[in-house]
Amino acid sequence: MSTPRKAPTMADVARLAGVSPMTVSRAFKRDASVSDATRSAILEAADSLGYVFDSTASNLRSQRTDFVAVTIPSINNANFADTVRGLSEGLKERGLQILLGYTDYDIQEEERLVEQLLRRRPEAIVVTGGRQTPRTRRLLENAGIPVIETWDLPDNPVGHVVGFSNAAAVRSMVDHFVSVGITRIAFIGGDADRDTRGTDRRAGFIAAMQAHGLDPDRLIAAGTPPISMREGADAMGRLLDTLPDTQAVICVSDLSAFGALTECQRRGVNVPGQIAVAGFGDYEIAGICVPSLTTINPLPREIGKRAAELILDVLDGTQAGPATIALEPILMRRQSSP
Amino acid sequence: MSTPRKAPTMADVARLAGVSPMTVSRAFKRDASVSDATRSAILEAADSLGYVFDSTASNLRSQRTDFVAVTIPSINNANFADTVRGLSEGLKERGLQILLGYTDYDIQEEERLVEQLLRRRPEAIVVTGGRQTPRTRRLLENAGIPVIETWDLPDNPVGHVVGFSNAAAVRSMVDHFVSVGITRIAFIGGDADRDTRGTDRRAGFIAAMQAHGLDPDRLIAAGTPPISMREGADAMGRLLDTLPDTQAVICVSDLSAFGALTECQRRGVNVPGQIAVAGFGDYEIAGICVPSLTTINPLPREIGKRAAELILDVLDGTQAGPATIALEPILMRRQSSP
DNA sequence: TTCGCCAGAGATAACGATAACAAAATGGTA
């Protein structure tokens, strides 16, 4: 089934096609000047030998890998997956491939990952950013390639930024509830600072409540981030048990919000009649569950798309200094809130 | 912010540490014989220079990349994400990194992808398998590395297999319904053969119905695979409109099944009282939605874990011939069915 | 004392493509 003999190289193809290895190399590039006759002869020879281009050699000699390194907290998250898809589509046309790694929401793991990725000499690196270990930061600063932080607006960014303010996004939700007369608002989130974005959302909730002169203490800790649907449901149970006069609850993600919704269903608690529920992320489920879920769409696909464009501009030299692209998340009013 | 000067190499580190480049190389390996004093001096020198190991050169010279290529249909799918996580964890201890690509459920795209991945000279390749273009098959056969097909049990595998029978899994669901006296069963799936596993599930449904002497024609085409929650809901609407005497419906995935459930909620159709609903995948949502969803757990994490073990065994030479590991998906009886 | 063994370190060449430069072939024009 497999071929034990050594894989053919360009030299083998060149010999068979009666040209020099350099011409074979050119034939495998797009725009290189090779006559049609020669190129097809070469491709035919390559095909008959079962030749597969070896990018390890190409990478070393040309000092280009056509990799863009991307770190995301979790592979199992539709929002980050959308960002990766946006990136991937934007980079594909230029022949750039994504080298993906996930940090499991752990900045120590992120440090290991970033170092591993940089060893592969990517053309650029995209991190789901905000906070990182000092060493990670140093690695990024000295990497000598474009660095893009996403999903956040860091105070002191390493390089470029394509993101949004998690705190401001949650504030807009609080403002919305207050504008319709709701004042007793709770927040369901993680019980640790592992997930920096989740932490920012909770901080945004507290700040917004205080800005309205409201009590920001209805905080339900739902477990180690990221919070699952089940943990969201459990947290909602505790909220209904301990603070039954709560009028609305904002959840750190749509998944926990959906879990919370199901707990209300199980208990016969009417949403939004007795309590309003809001999420974050605008996952597909938010639009289709019953009642549909009020949430915030942080434009994950757009983040990826803009990051890809930015990378291409920087690599082309079109983009000079560090850019910060701040996106405006969209409040999606649906049935789970008034 | 970035360093315009050329990145330091092992030679620079060697000079600063007062040793030969070869010794630096050894110091960066695990088991290589370097005295502790020398090693720490080298690492210190490397750190002070901001040296980052260059694997492009290492890859070429050592003919090893420590990549395992993995293709999945979609990055935005919790089942495949679980398989990737299982793979990733199993390979990490050996220093193998995953090079991930997705095919968008398109075998032409898969062909392009497989070729791109093979150019990077991975140590092994894992495909979400079953059917591929002739050229893809040829590329895999001649790649000279272990090939693992997953999520399927192909009739004529390229190499190794870690999967299950999609048809048999759906048959078990049909058998379950028949065993509780349900005979008018429908199937909601895609309207094209793009998704080979979805197609197998539909074929399994038809065969199982025929085996029981039942009518297999209650087939609802829900759109281009993969079917979304929304498309599942629309399909359920059509089913209720056109075949209102249907007693149960099996959906090609949990996502479409959940969409179908929500449509029942919207119409006030009782599940499972008026109609039973089943899905496929055992996504988290299946366990928590109301009513919870009867489904099939295909053990996605286990697939990844076993595939990783198999790869390590093959690379070690422990595993001789091509292996086929057939897993048994688990029928999860929940509230959406009797 | 001699020999063998081994840990620790160095010297050399090579992995397979391509950047950079050079030369030959081609085509159009004066």
Place this chain on the structure above:
DNA sequence: TACCATTTTGTTATCGTTATCTCTGGCGAA
């Protein structure tokens, strides 16, 4: 026909690490 511009092809050296072989010094056993 001669000449220049352009296209097409070839030659040489090299990217940064490491496989492989060699060498040195120290230590224990005979």
